[in-house]
Amino acid sequence: MNDTSLKANFLSFTGRAKILHMTWFAFFVTFLVWFSHAPLLLAIQESMGLSDQQIKTLLILNVALTIPARIITGMLVDVYGPRKTYSAMLVATAGLCFFFAAATSFEALALARFLMGFVGAGFVIGIRMISEWYPAKQLGLAEGIYKGMGNVGSAVAAITLPTLAIMFGGEDGWRYATAVTGVIALLYSIVYYKSVSDTPVGSTYFKPNKSGGLEVTSKRDFFFYLIMNIPMYGALAVLTWKVSGLGLLSELSANIVYGLLVAIYLFQARQIYNVNREIFHTPVEPVLQYNFKQVAILSLAYAVTFGSELAVVSMLPLFFKDTFLIPMSLAGIFGACFAITDVLSCPSGGFISDKFGRKTSLVILLSGAAVGFFAMSQIGSDWPISLAVVVMVISSFFLGSAAGCVFAVVPLIKRRLTGQIAGMVGAYGNIGAVLFLTVFSLVSPSAFFMTIAGGIALAAITSMFLEEPKNTLAEVMPDGTIQLIEVH
Structure with missing residues (x-):
């Protein structure tokens, strides 16, 4: 790659710069929707007659699914490519947003916020997309712009959505304000799908040899990988403990969740072995x-x-x-x-x-x-x-x-x-x-x-x-x- 091709023009809207701007905006939209409820919690509480404990539960549930979702999304983007994966994520984001806006009970709100945790995984998709388009000497800056600009979505939600809710008026103002973010996600899914490609012309999009777990390249790394997965389940166990501490999960229900987490970890360990079994025979x-x-x-x-x-x-x-x-x-x-x-x-x-x-x-x-x-x-x-x-x-x-x-x-x-x-x-x-x-x-x-x-x-x-x-x-x-x- 010659020096001329390495000159970055991050302010243009052509070539790789266009991909960067289209992709950070996709990340921005997912964060806009993911954090759309936080600035409206007081309005939601008054409209639905929720207790302080129920509001705390919504905040916890909003991040619970993001931990496994980022792992799953990483697998999907490696197999299907960022263009299809981000477009699908934006459609799912819109659907979950409409579900939350239409909820008429605390249980529906809680389920919507729990599922909305998947939206927080959209960030992972753009990391792969940007890496396909930018050379190593510019990659850090490009990924930094992607991450920094996308994160602004949560701040924009905090600034604009309360005003939107007031403009719509009434106790359902918060529903219309959050639904607007869902409409933005749905429309942008079409724009993104039609405007980007996974790689520059002539480049190869390399995919994993197997799906179901991260491929490692040595026996030591296989066991290291299994150990590194444990804190993910530990964090989900802590979240379960916090929800049960709010009185919203019985001791029996919490124990069932703990048992499920152990079972899922063992199942995942088996999947990881299936993906990597060859390294135990052939270096x-x-x-x-x-x-x-x-x-x-x-x-x-x-x-x-x-x-x-x-x-x-x-x-x-x-x-x-x-x-x-x-x-x-x-x-x-x-x-x-x-x-x-x-x-x-x-x-x-x-x-x-x-x-x-x-x-x-x-x-x-x-x-x-x-x-x-x-x-x-x-x-x-x-x-x-x-x-x-x-x-x-x-x-x-x-x-x-x-x-x-x-x-x-x-x-x-x-x-x-x-x-x-x-x-x-x-x-x-x-x-x-x-x-x-x-x-x-x-x-x-x-x-x-x-x-x-x-x-x-x-x-x-x-x-x-x-x-x-x-x-x-x-x-x-x-x-x-x-x-x-x-x-x-």
Whole structure:
């Protein structure tokens, strides 16, 4: 690839830039719908006569399915390609949105929010799409733009939907406001399907040899992979425990769910063995091998970055209100600054990773985030509020940049498995959120920030063992020849 073809014009709407913009908007729409209920919870509560416990349950259910959904979506995108998978995801997103808007009982609302967790997996699809279109030297920045712009969907929902609900008026205003986001998803599914292709003309879309689990390339990695799946089921068990703690699941029902989680894990382990049984008899050629350690390190890094971001965003407004005794509206603006920083931090992290190396960038950005959260743990009412906001924004920038850096590496591990790897790393982001939100419910804000700082510091140390992507990775062409893809 010559230097001219490497010149990026991210502001144009042709070629690969068009694919990037079409795809981040698809991600934006899924997040717009996924978080459409949060700013309308008060209206929903009044309209449906829900208790505070039921509202808390809706919030928990909204993220429960996202963990397994990201794994499943990763498999689907690797097999069927991002164009078909994202279009289908947008159609499903619209359908679930209409189901939620039409719900007339708490049970229907709860089921809709639980199923809506699948929408949170749309993020994984774009990671594979962008990696097909952008060369390695621009990939970090492109993935960062995709992630940063898509995340804005939740902020736009918070700003626009309450106004829409008021415009429609009446106690059903929230239904019309959420339904509008479903209409947007449905229309955009058609636009996306007609406007993009999985790869540039002449490029091969590499697919997994088998479906049902991630292919690994050594016996050690097989057992490592089985261990890495356990926290996913652990997070779902914690969510079950939280729902039962709200009195909405009996002890018997909770125990049945725990038993089902064990059974599903064992079934998945069997599927993973079926996919990888050949490695126990025939070693994989060295040129086709990849190290699963890379996936594990990135999963941990994303668990502490995206996981802590989701947890912190939900508690920051109340933290500022209680610490500095300011109006809730002002506290909400300060809290929103933490999430909005993503628009700059994710692309910045990707750009830094492209320029200064994947491993070094990730270690430094994680270290900066750890120091930032240690500083946040020291915030008290005696601090000037301006200094507290500055510390918060700097911490958020390092955190978002580190998350952007993670997905600058994910597509460079094994091209045909990019969706599944992104699915696993993405699922760990939600595992981190469950873990940190559980910690927050048990300790003070200061101890909560300190716990996050410790988790990020651990991820920074672990990232020192990350291997810088080699010059090329190998994939087998349909005719059996080996193609080398530049990743440096």
